[in-house]
Amino acid sequence: xxxxxxxxxxxxxxxxxxxxxxxxxxxxxxxxxxxxxxxxxxxxxxxxxxxxxxxxxxxxxxxxxxxxxxxxxxxxxxxxxxxxxxxxxxxxxxxxxxxxxxxxxxxxxxxxxxxxxxxxxxxxxxxxxxxxxxxxxxxxxxxxxxxxxxxxxxxxxxxxxxxxxxxxxxxxxxxxxxxxxxxxxxxxxxxxxxxxxxxxxxxxxxxxxxxxxxxxxxxxxxxxxxxxxxxxxxxx
Numbered sequence: 001x002x003x004x005x006x007x008x009x010x011x012x013x014x015x016x017x018x019x020x021x022x023x024x025x026x027x028x029x030x031x032x033x034x035x036x037x038x039x040x041x042x043x044x045x046x047x048x049x050x051x052x053x054x055x056x057x058x059x060x061x062x063x064x065x066x067x068x069x070x071x072x073x074x075x076x077x078x079x080x081x082x083x084x085x086x087x088x089x090x091x092x093x094x095x096x097x098x099x100x101x102x103x104x105x106x107x108x109x110x111x112x113x114x115x116x117x118x119x120x121x122x123x124x125x126x127x128x129x130x131x132x133x134x135x136x137x138x139x140x141x142x143x144x145x146x147x148x149x150x151x152x153x154x155x156x157x158x159x160x161x162x163x164x165x166x167x168x169x170x171x172x173x174x175x176x177x178x179x180x181x182x183x184x185x186x187x188x189x190x191x192x193x194x195x196x197x198x199x200x201x202x203x204x205x206x207x208x209x210x211x212x213x214x215x216x217x218x219x220x221x222x223x224x225x226x227x228x229x230x231x232x233x234x235x236x
Contacts, residue, residue: 060116064116066129099160
């Protein structure tokens, strides 16, 4: 059997990382952060446990990257769904509804994410997933008519994070429609833009299958993930 090419090895590594991200989102959403171990994540992903540390410094960084992936892909899907539009107000409404929708539909996962951001030993960890999320939000602010994106993007980010936090505070959560109304008022958006609370969400109820957000299939010419060997570097 001939050695795999460098490009196939690279694709296997990428998909192995994708499986870890998806497994982290699923398990933390099901059981919470503390009850989820790196071993659990590796087992769900079908990966060797030592491979997790190859891609991520620790569990908190892995979970942050995984949640940022879910956030940026959810936001991207909302912004680009049919009917597609370039109108700034509609895109701002979709962005707000996408992020508030995650707080509503995935409270355990998003509560754990917010708690992680507030931990001093880790805090906010920039990563490719977070940067893509930032790019989408910056573009949303620009299309909405901002004359100073460098000022207005951090403000939007802070307002969204604050709204998610307020929706998830144990014991005293604020209703998502109330938070939505405040954000819509600030950005001068009509209530019927985006996905109003009393409207059916595109695609139906909360989708538990997250695989569309993660490229976890087999690389071309390789067996499916469950049967594939771990990525190797034939150049060594």
